[in-house]
Amino acid sequence: MRDVTFGRYYPSKGPLHELNAALKLLFLVLYIISLFISVSYTGLCVCIIFIFLCIIVSRVPFKSVLRSFRSMIILAFVSSVIVCLTHADNGALAAFTVFVRLTCALCVSALLTLTTTPSEVADGIQSSLSFLRVFHIPVQDIALSVSITLHFIPVLQEEAEKIYNAQKSRGADFSGNLAKKASSVVSILVPLFASAFRRAGELADSMESRCYGSGPERTRLHSAGIHEADVLASLLFASYFLFTISVRLLLW
Amino acid sequence: MVIRFDNVSHIYGPGTLFEKKALSGINLCVEKGDSLCICGKTGSGKTTLIKHINGLLKPSSGEVKTEGFAGLVFQFPEDQLFAPTVIEDVMFGPLNMGKSRGEARAAAEEALARAGMESQFYDRNPFTLSGGQKRLAALAGVLAMKPQILVLDEPTAGLDFRSSASLLKLLHHLNSEGVTVIAVTHEMNLARDYFSKLLILDSGHAVWNGNTADAFCAGNRELIEHAGLEMPQDNEIEFLLR
Numbered sequence: 001m002r003d004v005t006f007g008r009y010y011p012s013k014g015p016l017h018e019l020n021a022a023l024k025l026l027f028l029v030l031y032i033i034s035l036f037i038s039v040s041y042t043g044l045c046v047c048i049i050f051i052f053l054c055i056i057v058s059r060v061p062f063k064s065v066l067r068s069f070r071s072m073i074i075l076a077f078v079s080s081v082i083v084c085l086t087h088a089d090n091g092a093l094a095a096f097t098v099f100v101r102l103t104c105a106l107c108v109s110a111l112l113t114l115t116t117t118p119s120e121v122a123d124g125i126q127s128s129l130s131f132l133r134v135f136h137i138p139v140q141d142i143a144l145s146v147s148i149t150l151h152f153i154p155v156l157q158e159e160a161e162k163i164y165n166a167q168k169s170r171g172a173d174f175s176g177n178l179a180k181k182a183s184s185v186v187s188i189l190v191p192l193f194a195s196a197f198r199r200a201g202e203l204a205d206s207m208e209s210r211c212y213g214s215g216p217e218r219t220r221l222h223s224a225g226i227h228e229a230d231v232l233a234s235l236l237f238a239s240y241f242l243f244t245i246s247v248r249l250l251l252w
Numbered sequence: 253m254v255i256r257f258d259n260v261s262h263i264y265g266p267g268t269l270f271e272k273k274a275l276s277g278i279n280l281c282v283e284k285g286d287s288l289c290i291c292g293k294t295g296s297g298k299t300t301l302i303k304h305i306n307g308l309l310k311p312s313s314g315e316v317k318t319e320g321f322a323g324l325v326f327q328f329p330e331d332q333l334f335a336p337t338v339i340e341d342v343m344f345g346p347l348n349m350g351k352s353r354g355e356a357r358a359a360a361e362e363a364l365a366r367a368g369m370e371s372q373f374y375d376r377n378p379f380t381l382s383g384g385q386k387r388l389a390a391l392a393g394v395l396a397m398k399p400q401i402l403v404l405d406e407p408t409a410g411l412d413f414r415s416s417a418s419l420l421k422l423l424h425h426l427n428s429e430g431v432t433v434i435a436v437t438h439e440m441n442l443a444r445d446y447f448s449k450l451l452i453l454d455s456g457h458a459v460w461n462g463n464t465a466d467a468f469c470a471g472n473r474e475l476i477e478h479a480g481l482e483m484p485q486d487n488e489i490e491f492l493l494r
Contacts (some may be wrong), residue, residue, distance in 0.1 A: 012269055061268070097419075165308050166332040169324040170393060171348030180348075187344065190334035195380065 008068070008154055010114040015058030017115045020230045021124030024112055027237050031108050034244040035101045037203050041093065043098045043247045050240055051107050068114065076102035106214060113150070123145030140218065148203070156196060163191050178251040254401055254432050255282040255305060260314035261456075262300055268349070269281040272282065275456045277421045278314070282449070284400075286434045288424075289464065291445040292453035293306055293480030298436040299327070301453070302403045305434070314463035323399030333378040337387050338364070345397040356396075363396035364389070366426075368418060386448045391419070420446050440476070444468060444484045454479040456489040470494075 011017075016024070017220050031050075077241055084095035088207050113121070124132040126143035133139055168174070207213070257280035261346045264272045282288055292298050303309040306322040326332070335341035339360055346356035364374070367388040373381070378389055394402070407423070408416035424446060427433045437443060443450055443464060450467045452460035452475070459475055460467055468476075468487045476483055483491065 010269065064268070162326065163332055165303070166324075166326045166329065166346075168308065168334075169306055169326070170345040170397065172344075173348060187334045189334075191331055195331060 001023050004180055006040045008113070009117050010064055012028055012059040014057060014115065015229060015233075016058040018056065018110070018116075018227075020226055021116050021178050022128040023124075023226075023230055023234065024116060025121075025124045025128055027233075031236070032105050034241055035104055037244055037248050039097065039248065042098070042250055043244060044097060046240075046244055046247060047104055048100060051104050051111070053109075054111060057115060058111060058115050060111065064114065065107060065110050068102075068110040068210055072106050073103060076106070078154055097246055108164055108198050118150035141213075150246040152196075152199075155199070156192065160188060160192050253281055254284050254286075255280065255319075255322075255434075256317045257281075257304070258315040258317075260301075260311040260316055262297075262304070262309060263312045264300075266312065268338065273413070273456055275304075275311075275337060277491055280403075280457050280458070280461065282434070284432055285427065285430050286449055287427045287447045288435075288449040288451060289447035290434065290436045290444055290453065291438055291481055293422065293454075296453040296479070297299075297456040299405055302405060302434065302436060305403055309377065310449060313477060318401065320400030321397065322356060322401040322403055323394040323396050323397055325391055325404040325407065328387075328406050329390035329394075330383060332390055332393075333386060336358045336377060337371070337375050338378050338381070339374040341389065344392045346394055348413060349397060351413065353457055357396065359396045360392070363392040366395055367392040367422065387411065387415075388419075393420075393490060395426075395456075399431065401434065403434045403436075405436045406438075406465075407435055408437070408439070440468075440481055440484045444487075452479050452481070464477075 033046075035047055038047055043205075055062060079102065080095040081098040083098045084091040087094040115223045116124070122143045125146055126139055129137075129139045129142070167184065172187055173180045174184050175181070253305050257278050260275055260276040260280075262455070265272065265309065270438075277303065277373060283451050290298050290301060293303045300309065302324065303320055304311060304316045307316075307318075308324070333341050336345060339357070342360035342363055343353075343356040346359045347353070361371075361374075369385065369392065370386055373385070373389070378386060381389060386468075387486055391404075402423075404423070407419055411419065420442070423435070433447075435447065437440075447464055450462065450464040451458055452467070459471065459479055468484055470491055471484060473491065482488070
């Protein structure tokens with residue numbers, strides 16, 4: 001349980017931490033697009049090398065990145081096996097494609113949350129989607145929901161661990177037969193849901209008592225801005241993106 | 253000797269940026285029937301220490317030995333209630349220990365009676381109880397496992413005067429029956445009035461380990477204040493009068 005680190009910030013102060021969050025979100029989307037553009041071994045290897053370089057640059061240990069989506073790798077593996085078996089011709093490439101696309105997409109999302117604090121993510125979403133306000137879409141509310149969700153992952157994780165310890169001290173069995181395991185899991189889930197609802201209620205009350213959301217547009221304490229590093233990163237990323245496109249066009 | 257800590261240290265997240273040394277070089281001996289109070293300010297390592305008693309945590313270095321079953325009552329134990337009725341929740345522990353339903357029910361009824369909850373509460377949903385009653389039900393959930401060592405983390409936090417007095421009376425009673433009672437608190441009055449042994453933690457180090465009666469002399473004032481605690485009121489008044 002304590003190994004679920006998805007959505008947890010890793011404060012190693014690498015250059016990726018300093019980048020503008022809206023830009024990082026844009027890179028994330030473009031990177032995933034590049035994964036889908038690449039259909040050859042060469043193209044997919046370029047994507048893998050790129051994400052490896054990003055992790056090295058970020059100064060987040062590989063272990064932390066891997067740990068944050070370890071359980072999902074099984075899913076990626078199973079789906080690539082299924083694809084391999086159902087494809088008559090060139091099943092190996094199809095399986096490789098599915099595996100690389102899934103794991104690299106997970107990897108890049110993990111890297112985003114590891115190098116960006118939840119409030120930066122929320123600000124990034126808000127500023128990159130603000131053009132949608134023209135269509136009367138409540139961008140600020142969406143960004144707030146995302147930020148609260150991200151904030152609550154570690155909180156609930158801590159809570160789950162507390163309850164896990166308490167039930168384990170009462171002899172709850174998490175490795176025995178299925179019936180025992182089920183009752184032990186229930187003994188965690190019920191209090192966890194109860195506390196999640198209670199916390200949500202308390203948060204809503206305290207936000208309302210501060211008149212949240214009823215005034216004019218909110219301003220920010222820290223405005224992100226674009227710095228030299230952001231320009232440099234954009235140039236690097238653009239060259240990567242163009243490279244994957246040219247690999248696709250030239251090599252197919 | 254029921255609990256023995258030999259030069260125990262504990263490090264959280266070794267080798268990561270979150271690395272934190274929570275305990276360093278703790279030596280502790282607890283005899284059967286002792287009542288020990290562990291004091292220290294927030295983050296001094298109290299909870300980490302008690303998690304070693306029933307093996308929830310393993311020491312990074314050093315050795316912990318315990319004899320008999322240690323029941324742990326965590327801070328705000330009311331957050332662990334989950335069953336549809338109070339009696340079933342209390343039966344959870346005994347059933348996990350392999351007791352039959354009949355035996356578990358008997359143990360649960362006895363534990364609830366000890367905790368001062370009458371039979372009308374047995375079939376109530378634990379979520380409909382008041383905060384104080386929830387805590388008693390959770391305590392009964394641990395008592396039903398008949399622990400030889402009872403460890404409580406901040407047992408009186410958030411309780412009103414009367415509830416905490418009756419809880420402390422219960423602990424005293426259990427202790428006189430031979431149960432080793434260990435409690436974590438930062439209320440020094442409580443430590444002085446109810447516990448014979450005292451362990452004071454300061455940033456993971458044991459700065460006082462001995463009889464409670466000897467701890468609150470004027471000479472220890474600086475040590476206690478450095479640990480972020482305050483002298484019990486009577487001792488403080490005595491000091492000021494001098």
